[in-house]
Amino acid sequence: MARSADADSDRYEKLKRTIADVGLIRRGSLVRRFMPCGKAGCRCQARSPQLHGPYYQWTRKVSGKTLTLRVRPEEAELLAEWIENGRQLDRIVKTMERVARRVTERQLRAARNRREAKATSEGGRAGRASRSPARDRRRARPN
Numbered sequence: 001m002a003r004s005a006d007a008d009s010d011r012y013e014k015l016k017r018t019i020a021d022v023g024l025i026r027r028g029s030l031v032r033r034f035m036p037c038g039k040a041g042c043r044c045q046a047r048s049p050q051l052h053g054p055y056y057q058w059t060r061k062v063s064g065k066t067l068t069l070r071v072r073p074e075e076a077e078l079l080a081e082w083i084e085n086g087r088q089l090d091r092i093v094k095t096m097e098r099v100a101r102r103v104t105e106r107q108l109r110a111a112r113n114r115r116e117a118k119a120t121s122e123g124g125r126a127g128r129a130s131r132s133p134a135r136d137r138r139r140a141r142p143n
């Protein structure tokens with residue numbers, strides 16, 4: 001599906017404004033789990049065990065290390081909201097990158113075409129000289 005340059009630019013501006021509405025963010029993930037306690041005769045040791053819990057664990061990376069912390073249910077509730085906000089921000093930024101890639105590719109192409117048109121209008125020698133740098137730019141294009 002071809003997207004117009006105007007539509008992409010509008011989309012990008014809208015995405016930027018969407019970021020302003022993202023709430024507080026925290027990273028990591030929450031796990032809700034039920035566990036046995038290990039006490040002999042406890043209901044968690046029965047043939048059809050009733051485990052204890054729920055317990056909440058918050059796992060996140062700090063300076064490259066994975067940290068796991070047990071948190072209370074009321075803390076887990078807050079963290080779940082902040083973590084979701086963080087993921088929402090990531091989704092917005094990802095979409096911005098995709099839209100910006102299309103917009104910037106067009107601008108790079110336009111800059112290249114302007115240069116080639118100018119070189120062509122200045123005569124054959126300059127026209128030939130412009131071809132090689134254009135190829136270099138194409139190779140060096142970042143993802």
Ligand SMILES: [Zn+2]
Binds near residue numbers: 036043
């Ligand atoms: Zn138990």
